[in-house]
Amino acid sequence: MELTSVNDATRIILENTLDYGTKAVAFTDAYRRVLAEPLVADRDFPPFDRVTMDGIAIQWQSYQNGQRTFRIESTQTAGDVQHTLQDPAACIEVMTGASLPINTDTVIKYEDVTIDNGVAQLTFAVREKQNVHFRGEDRVAGSAIVPAGTLLGPAEIAIAASVGATEVMVKKLPSVVIITSGDELVPVEATPLPHQIRSSNVHCIATLLKPYQIEVDFIHIPDDLATTQQAIQQALQQYDVLILCGGVSQGKKDFIPKALQAEGVQKYFHKLSQQPGKPFWFGRKDRNVVFALPGNPVSSFLCARRYFIPWLRQSLGLVAFDHTYAALSTDYVYTSPLTYFLQVQLYQENATLMARPVMGHGSGDFANLVENQGFLELPKEQTEFKKGDIFPLWRYDTL
Ligand SMILES: Nc1nc2c(c(=O)[nH]1)N[C@H]1C(S)=C(S)[C@@H](COP(=O)(O)OP(=O)(O)OC[C@H]3O[C@@H](n4cnc5c(N)ncnc54)[C@H](O)[C@@H]3O)O[C@H]1N2
Numbered sequence: 001m002e003l004t005s006v007n008d009a010t011r012i013i014l015e016n017t018l019d020y021g022t023k024a025v026a027f028t029d030a031y032r033r034v035l036a037e038p039l040v041a042d043r044d045f046p047p048f049d050r051v052t053m054d055g056i057a058i059q060w061q062s063y064q065n066g067q068r069t070f071r072i073e074s075t076q077t078a079g080d081v082q083h084t085l086q087d088p089a090a091c092i093e094v095m096t097g098a099s100l101p102i103n104t105d106t107v108i109k110y111e112d113v114t115i116d117n118g119v120a121q122l123t124f125a126v127r128e129k130q131n132v133h134f135r136g137e138d139r140v141a142g143s144a145i146v147p148a149g150t151l152l153g154p155a156e157i158a159i160a161a162s163v164g165a166t167e168v169m170v171k172k173l174p175s176v177v178i179i180t181s182g183d184e185l186v187p188v189e190a191t192p193l194p195h196q197i198r199s200s201n202v203h204c205i206a207t208l209l210k211p212y213q214i215e216v217d218f219i220h221i222p223d224d225l226a227t228t229q230q231a232i233q234q235a236l237q238q239y240d241v242l243i244l245c246g247g248v249s250q251g252k253k254d255f256i257p258k259a260l261q262a263e264g265v266q267k268y269f270h271k272l273s274q275q276p277g278k279p280f281w282f283g284r285k286d287r288n289v290v291f292a293l294p295g296n297p298v299s300s301f302l303c304a305r306r307y308f309i310p311w312l313r314q315s316l317g318l319v320a321f322d323h324t325y326a327a328l329s330t331d332y333v334y335t336s337p338l339t340y341f342l343q344v345q346l347y348q349e350n351a352t353l354m355a356r357p358v359m360g361h362g363s364g365d366f367a368n369l370v371e372n373q374g375f376l377e378l379p380k381e382q383t384e385f386k387k388g389d390i391f392p393l394w395r396y397d398t399l
């Protein structure tokens, strides 16, 4: 049977991204959501001529005229209404964050003056308009400071706060369920019998999605076709996205592809020319998108990272691909005609990000994942990879 290439699979998946609309959320809950409407400056940034040093404010012209001593008229601290300098030859004491007094244009910090008996004497040269952050210098009122489509981080949340956007419009997230199958799996809190294991993959995948603020539901089904079909039917009604884990290979109880098709999910591909994750199945039914990942823990994780994250990013209006690049630390040989996801440990060598292969015991060895931070995507046309060659790097920490 013809295997689908990694490139074709990527293209097909990205042809099936969906827009889930927008919603308003409290700006304090907007971290790592995608902004749907720009954050607009309600005032100039800064909104008034802002003093940037504690010291005295003068009129530059009097300094220019040779004056070096200034009588102190008043003191203006941050939060005070704006003072006015009455005598152009005098000065006003001002504090960082205060609005610059009317009739002044230059601030001299305390370290550059001596004050005696209510008179300030300059001890250093002064530049016109120094130590003032002038109104509208950064942004003018009405300008879009944060454009729509931005993934919100600390800096953007600060802008939301500053413009008084208690609620912001963000892209809605798809609802996601992770469905595990397998009679050998028991819950985390259970003590497994000798032939059983605790279900761990789902928590790996759920954690992978957390940086995007996606909270998943979990469903576990036994290896039984009728129950599987029923669970899939219900999940298709309840969720936008189904991520299934396991049951997609050749086993006697690998029912997932059959059950999905029986429930009307159209298969877009099954089996890729990649290692690990070869038996990956992807399909769609109307607005339901279904990622049926191979059960081996490394396979399900790397497939979720390599295919689901770009799908999610594009669905949210972000650039789909979030890989970077790293250089192989050593020669490497891989002879199968498959794209290889090589698990690597990352380290910095001068300005180059280096990737050292960390070989585990195949796609069942998920303990090995803790030793590496991502994988290099080695193209299937090549078998010999040279030290220093650069390849796409998919990091596990996606944000
Ligand atoms: N005859 C063939 N056998 C297999 C092939 C093949 O091409 N021909 N492909 C192998 C590859 S590659 C993979 S990957 C696996 C995929 O298997 P399934 O998707 O059918 O997954 P399962 O059989 O259900 O489980 C595989 C393995 O993973 C463990 N697993 C599953 N779910 C979890 C979970 N939630 N937490 C922890 N571990 C989980 C499960 O116990 C199995 O050990 O098939 C190969 N076989």
Ligand code: MOO
Pocket: 274, 275, 276, 277, 278, 279, 294, 296, 299, 363, 364
């Ligand atoms: O491709 Mo399977 O994903 O190696 O274990």
Ligand SMILES: [Mg+2]
Pocket: 246, 247, 248, 249, 250, 251, 254, 295
């Ligand atoms: Mg199987």
